Amino acid sequence: MIRYILITLAFGVVAGYLNNNFGNLVAGNFISDYLFNFSLMLLLFVMGLTFGMDKEALAKLRKTGLKILTVPFAVALGSILGGFIGGLILGVNVFASMAVSAGYGWYTLAGPLVGQLFGAEFGALGFTVNFLRELLTITTISLTVRIDKYAPIAFGGATTMDTTLPIIVRYCGSEMLITAFASGFTLSLIAPFTIATIATLR
Numbered sequence: 150m151i152r153y154i155l156i157t158l159a160f161g162v163v164a165g166y167l168n169n170n171f172g173n174l175v176a177g178n179f180i181s182d183y184l185f186n187f188s189l190m191l192l193l194f195v196m197g198l199t200f201g202m203d204k205e206a207l208a209k210l211r212k213t214g215l216k217i218l219t220v221p222f223a224v225a226l227g228s229i230l231g232g233f234i235g236g237l238i239l240g241v242n243v244f245a246s247m248a249v250s251a252g253y254g255w256y257t258l259a260g261p262l263v264g265q266l267f268g269a270e271f272g273a274l275g276f277t278v279n280f281l282r283e284l285l286t287i288t289t290i291s292l293t294v295r296i297d298k299y300a301p302i303a304f305g306g307a308t309t310m311d312t313t314l315p316i317i318v319r320y321c322g323s324e325m326l327i328t329a330f331a332s333g334f335t336l337s338l339i340a341p342f343t344i345a346t347i348a349t350l351r
Contacts, residue, residue, distance in 0.1 A: 217328055229343070242351075251347060253340050255279060266345070302328060
């Protein structure tokens with residue numbers, strides 16, 4: 150499964166590069182604005198359909214209730230703490246390092262926002278670190294799921310509500326769909342506020 154994902158991703162990169170250099174800009178805008186959103190909505194529909202058909206998953210959700218929110222907040226705390234420790238080890242601004250980690254994998258947000266608050270260098274770092282978080286979630290899930298079913302969800306951060314959701318369901322089971330989606334959704338909501346709050350602590 151991982152092999153096919155990486156091959157598909159590689160083909161997508163090559164196709165995008167060829168389109169930007171030799172193709173039609175209108176086609177590129179159509180893909181980014183409409184085709185990507187449509188495919189994502191279709192994917193989420195299929196995931197929801199799978200969950201809805203799983204009676205055990207629905208029963209587990211009713212039993213869990215609001216306890217499901219402990220996952221994203223634990224992930225948020227762990228990410229920020231990891232950023233703090235990483236900043237100390239690397240000898241960089243610990244607040245900037247924590248802000249980078251508080252992107253929770255949402256690289257299109259972390260890059261610009263951290264760059265605005267801490268400078269271009271940390272903005273580039275924010276983009277790179279969070280992009281790698283998403284990529285590593287996909288490429289290492291066959292290993293991390295052996296630790297615990299919640300490990301890939303924690304690793305994926307905010308991306309578990311969309312881009313990494315299908316592969317998490319594939320490896321962790323459909324009963325983890327709502328947990329993964331709720332975690333990613335919550336982290337996406339709090340990410341900009343967490344980054345901004347950390348910036349005020351400098």
